[in-house]
Amino acid sequence: MKKLLPVAAVLAAPILFSQSVSAESMFSQHKSNNFNEEFLFNWGVTQIDNDLGDIDVQAAALDYTYYFGDFKADKGMPYNLGVFIAPRSTVTTGFYYADAGFGSDHDWSGVSGTYVADNGFTISADYSHFDESYGGGIGYYFKEAQKVSAYFREDIASLGYQGYFRLDGERGAYLDAAYTDDEFNDSFRVDARYYLNRQFHVGAGYTSVFNGLIDDHNIFSLSAQYWLNGNAALSVGTSHSDDDVDTSTYFANLTIRIRY
DSSP states (O other): OOOOTTOOOOOOOOOOOOSSSOHHHHTTTSEEOOOOEEEEEEEEEEEEEETTEEEEEEEEEEEEEEEOSOOEEOTTSOTTTHHHHSOOOEEEEEEEEEEOSTTOEEEEEEEEEEEEOTTSEEEEEEEETTTTEEEEEEEEEEETTEEEEEEEETTEEEEEEEEEEEOSTTOEEEEEEEEEEOSSOEEEEEEEEEESSSSEEEEEEEEEEESSSSOOEEEEEEEEEEEETTTEEEEEEEEEEOSTTOOEEEEEEEEEEEEO
16 A cells, blocks of 8 residues: 555545534534644654564654634643544645655655534545545534544545543543545554543554455554643554564654644
């Protein structure tokens, strides 16, 4: 598969819907904490171990996003889910770099845009210079912080669900699930996170790969992330696959975010 890593491909396809559900009313209880521009820098290292050998990958990404409209936030909102819980239309451009050693370094750029309608529907599109490919899809917030979506990119089609559930205080739970069909195989993925507060969460994931050119296998993962005042975050995690070469990965990632 020639697609690679940190480009955030978001949903797209221009449709008009009735104003049966108002996004403004869905998020009206949030207080204003406005920003319109964001710079996001990510740097990470990943170690991949399997029966064929070890690979160390270093990757970096710099994204600039412009947000339209006002941001409606509250004090209990997780630092890394604010834009999902209180969505706005956006335009993003980014530059990316990855080096797996052996002269296999790559750099590329991408651009994406998302329109969030007042009735809770989203339409968006993206382009990656890495493989000169386009993607797009649609989504719908059927209630606050509950979204279903469809995404398409060349030989890839995906159906997904995302949801955040408030518990008490700053505690909450997040669920992200998707079924994907591409030219190589089908897969089903589910990721769950538990937020102890708006800064810290732990997560677990499961992916099943089947009906493809490669043997069926399962991937299990664990992760954690901690935000410092919403401006910087450290993420760590590991995963293991029961594929033919018994692949395990370990990663650490640093995120710096500037908003104004």
